[in-house]
Amino acid sequence: LVMHDNRITIVEASQALKECSASEHEIRFTSTVSLPPACSMDVLYKTLKQRFSGHNVQHASDGSLQVDSVLVKISGESDEGTDMLVSWPYQDEELGSSLLTMLQNRFAKEKRE
Amino acid sequence: EEEIINKHPKHYVYGNLDIEDFVRNLTKHGVTDMKVEDTPGGHIVHLPSEDTIIQVEEGSTHIFCEGNETLRKKLRDVLIMCLPKF
Incomplete structure (x- = not known):
């Protein structure tokens, strides 16, 4: 709610922040998760598409995946599996x-088995 | 199954973070193992035992965690507490 001339x-x-001459403080989180070697980006895409069907799930041009404003990106690969970065703004x-x-729950479980 | 997600944040935060107030509140909430470094654009708070870095700049804060959601949520809540908001 903004008050103008009563x-x-x-x-x-x-818009409210702009009218009060304040600027938003941007908060971003980046966390890591380790996935098993068998989990390709295509498997991941299908899983996310199914699980978050009400959201915009897409491949980005650099090979990462995006679910609305949440970014899922490979940070490193080894025989043990793939390290992923999951990054999102506070708004999401x-x-x-x-x-x-x-x-973490789904793929960490597969990794143990 | 499909997730039902709230698309609006609980708070809208603005302005800048007072790093001393932030560190004081982190300590109060049990985060004690930390190192604060000054950078050209602000500060970096390093939590060595948790492999976590908080990059604080003018108008922005970025929290890098190693997947520990309990810790990340605690850092998030302390950060929100220390920022002006509505």
Whole structure:
């Protein structure tokens, strides 16, 4: 809610900050998760597409995957598996956290087996 | 199954982080093993035992974690607590 000349209006959060001459503090999180060697980016894409079907899941030009504003990227590969970076802005906190936890639970279990 | 995700953040944060206030609050919340370095653009808070780095700059903060969600959420909550918000 923003008050102008004794009138209250509803505006977007970013617009409210602009009108108060304040700038947003950007928060980003980057976490790592280790996936088993058998998990290719295609398998990962299909899993994310199925699990987050209400979101925009796509391949980025550099080979990484994107689910709305959450980025899933390879950071290193070895015989043990693939290290992935999962990165998201605070605006997509619930999605980012949920995606990371899903990858940790699902693929860490496969890795143990 | 499909996830139901809330697409709006709980808070909108703005302005800059007071690094001393942040470190003080981290300590208060049990994060004690940390090193703070000054950088040209701000500060880096390093948590060596957790392999975690917090990069603080003017108007932005980036938390790099090794997948420890409990720790990340604690750092997130302390950060939000220390920033002006609505």
